[in-house]
Amino acid sequence: MKHGKTIWITGSSDGLGMLAARELVQAGHRVVLHARNPERARRAMQQVPGAVDVLVGDLTQPEEVKRLAEAANQIGRFDVVIHNAWVYRASSRDLFMVNVLAPYMLTSLMLKPERLIYLSSDMHWQGKAQLNLDPDRVSYADSKLYVLMLCLAVARLWPDVLANAVNPGWVPTKMGGAHAPDDLEKGHQTQVWLAVSNESEARVSGKYFFHQQPQPFHPEASNEKLQDHLLKQCQKLSGVVFPKNTPANREHYY
Template sequence: MKYCKTIWITGSSDGLGLLAAGELVRAGHRVILHARNPERARWAMQQVPGAKDVLVGDLSNLEEVKQLAEAANQIGPFDVVIHNAGVYQASPQHIFMVNVLAPYVLTNLLFKPERLIYLSSDMHWQGKPLINLDPDRVSYADSKLYVLMLCLAVARLWPSVLANAVNPGWVPTKMGGSRAPDNLKKGYETQVWLAVHNESKARVSGKYFFHQKPQPFHPDASNETLQDHLLEQCEKLSGVVFHENTRVNKKKYSQTNQTRN
């Protein structure tokens, strides 16, 4: 009998997240959507009528992200979490919060899933090496390098979890624009494949994928010193501790959900 997985996809009210959600629902999985406000949540449920639920929270607001994690844990634990949400044309602070800090906070406050998938980008090659993280100066390329670093740190420090990053390509979504040259279907197929397939090529960790194939990535992303520095900076900015090699339980969740001064 086919195993039905419970999967949460952030930023799944449109674009690649919505398409991945539809594909996973059609395959018989239990999918939870996410939208930043109630109006978009209603739209998402209309577009993916087989979805089990939708969680609402603005990933650009730190307190809403923490509340979102609490709401997600009421539904979870999840087998898979896909950190799909991202912004491109926005202020540096907004880009950093949505693309980097929100995935960091959710990663640490959610009960650990079996698999974690983070969306990066080929543009991560243009990201600046991490020295002193300044949210006021983070570019989109920086954010995609940092989220790849987060993914690889999770893969290294949480060996019980399969954590991988995906470059979906430059695809014709609202973010990518109608003239984007890459294949839209292939843009979400890799997330779906990593989420649910049990072949050995999908059951790996610490990889960066493009069209279901591992790809080379920026050497700074695998620098453990830089990874640890990123985790320290994210902890300082969010007040959420990165838990190494431990399963988050409800008691620990309530402790880490408090912002430290």
């Protein structure tokens, strides 16, 4: 490949993120990894030969997320960012922080890429958007509805970016468990396809995919008032403002 893309994948020290990173490296793209601590970062670089770098930061800590965004911007403008990091068995606050607020902060603070991919879940159908969002009362299903809402808001407010969400399925990763019924390979291939494919089916925005096919989603996710309310709540909780649509996206708010 003569002109590979530069791609950052959060949560790529294991699981689906690592599998996506390996495939993208093998296809000739410049991949930057992410891990929550130095030990996992060293292991990730060993597990993904050919990755160009790894950024370290704990997504449960807002100040570390801000530093991550700064480190990413020092590398330069990414072509693609895959917000793959997520937690399942965690406190409500960590569910919200990792699955929703960290993607919001990184999206807002980083130089705007060409493509953004967010990991949601079929469980988002069981989620409910709270008008008075309390991070200590967020379920996993809620968090996956919120990140889908974030994705759709980005697609609406930044028409020059291709922003899509993915349901990877219940796959046999460390989090999913050995007996998870869905296909592990297909679990990461939609992210890879959306990241680099020039097929017209992949060059869309504001969609929710499962196995490379757009799927219906919870009607609350496309409610623009709820989306705007979520952005305001995330701003209030993080102190980070979602930037207006500027091509360079060089205005960052802390």
